[in-house]
Amino acid sequence: MTIAVFASGSGTNFERLVQVSREERWLVPIVVLICDQPGAHVLKRADRLGVPSYVFSPKAFETKAAYEQAVYDVLRRHDVTWIVLAGYMRLVGPTLLDAYPNRIVNIHPSLLPAFPGKNAVGQALAHGVKVTGVTVHFVDEGMDTGSIIAQRAVDVSETEDEHSLTAKIQAVEHELYPHIVRQLTEEETTKSDIVERAVT
CATH class of the missing domain: 3.40.50.170 (Formyl transferase, N-terminal domain)
Known part of the structure; x- marks a missing residue:
C-alpha cells in the first residue's frame, strides 16, 4: 500500500x-x-x-x-x-x-460548496465573506463536488488581500491535510466514515 x-x-x-x-x-x-x-x-x-x-x-x-x-x-x-x-x-x-473508488482525495481553499473551481481565494474576497476556509473531500467526476471529509474555517479580516489570505489558508492546509491523509490511509476509513468536520 x-x-x-x-x-x-x-x-x-x-x-x-x-x-x-x-x-x-x-x-x-x-x-x-x-x-x-x-x-x-x-x-x-x-x-x-x-x-x-x-x-x-x-x-x-x-x-x-x-x-x-x-x-x-x-x-x-x-x-x-x-x-x-x-x-x-x-x-x-x-x-x-x-x-x-473512494481512494482519491483533494484539498480545496474554501468551505465547499462555496467557491469551487479556480481562484477560490479571489472568489471569497470578491464576495466580501467574513469567513472562508479549507475543505478536504473525496474526488468524484465533478468540480469539487465529492463528499466532504473535513473542513476548517479561516477568518477574513477587513484589510485582507489575496496574498495574505492565501498565506493564512495554506498554513491551515499544511496542518490539516497530512493529518487527514494519514487517518484515511492507515485506518482504511471509507467514504461513509466522516473523519472530521471541524468548522471553528
Whole structure:
C-alpha cells in the first residue's frame, strides 16, 4: 500500500505531506509524484526530497482516457492504493475514478460548496465573506463536488488581500491535510466514515 501525490504547480502541499509522512513514519508512504505540467516547480521539490516523479503532458495523448491509462500504468508499478491531489489542476476522469473508488482525495481553499473551481481565494474576497476556509473531500467526476471529509474555517479580516489570505489558508492546509491523509490511509476509513468536520 502506497500513496501517489498529483500536483500541477509549486508543490507546497506536496512538500509538507512528504515531510510529515517521514517525520511521523507513516505506515503508508508517499512513493511517487505525478505532474501534468512540464517545468512545474513541484518537480524540483520532488527531486530535492528524493521522490520519483513522472510528467505526463495531456496534449501528448489523443484522449483523456489514454492519458489516464498511462498514469495508471505508473501507479500500478508503484503499488499505489491512494491518490492525493495537491494542487492538481485537472478533473479526474473515469479511468482513475474506477480504478481507485473512494481512494482519491483533494484539498480545496474554501468551505465547499462555496467557491469551487479556480481562484477560490479571489472568489471569497470578491464576495466580501467574513469567513472562508479549507475543505478536504473525496474526488468524484465533478468540480469539487465529492463528499466532504473535513473542513476548517479561516477568518477574513477587513484589510485582507489575496496574498495574505492565501498565506493564512495554506498554513491551515499544511496542518490539516497530512493529518487527514494519514487517518484515511492507515485506518482504511471509507467514504461513509466522516473523519472530521471541524468548522471553528
